[in-house]
Amino acid sequence: MRPELGEFSSIVCFKAIVTGAEEALGEKAAMITLIAAGRHRGKQLAEQLGIVGKGTSHADLVPLLQKALGKDGTRLCIIDKIEQVDATIKVYCRETICSAGEPEGSPRKLTFTLGAIQGVIEQVMGERLRGKQTESVLRGSTHDVIEFEVLG
Incomplete structure (x- = not known):
């Protein structure tokens, strides 16, 4: 890593990415790209955690995940709870990098954060998942909630 600056960067720089x-690729293509990048990171993290x-x-x-992604880790987000109801896995996050600095009511959705969590859970379960954000701190919820369901 960098000898003086270390391994962390700012939220401002992440938001600029x-x-x-979004400007270069369009909103939908950027969302797909950022989720894929997050999934890649999540897979790496699952390997690192064994x-x-x-x-x-x-x-x-x-x-x-709290240790790896929270205040003692990369500071991507804080995960408070993961629960499974039938075939749906719900992950309750807060202080996500994707929601940081966004105004109240913003339509911004989790992308990289969703992908990173998805990548980890896929590696743990050995199954491919589809994720979607169902609640947002930007729109009145106490958490950014992601729901995953197993594909095929």
Whole structure:
């Protein structure tokens, strides 16, 4: 890594990447790209944590992700809870990098954050998932909530 600056950058720079990608590619293509980049990062993280294919329970996964992605890790977000209801996995996040600095009522959706969490969970479960954001702190919720369902 960088000897003086270390491994972290600012939210301002991350947001510039997001808006620049949206301007260059269009909103939908940028969203697909950022989710894919997040999934790639999530897969790397699962390997680093040694949880690929382990079927780690949601309860055991939360503290691992809190440490890796929260204030003692990369500071991507704080994950408070992961629950499964039938075939749907719900992840409750706050202070996500994707929502940071956005005005109240903003239509901004989680992209990189959604992808990163998806990548980890896919690696743990060994199954491909489809994710969507169902609640947002920008639109009155206490958490950014992502729901995942297993594909095919």
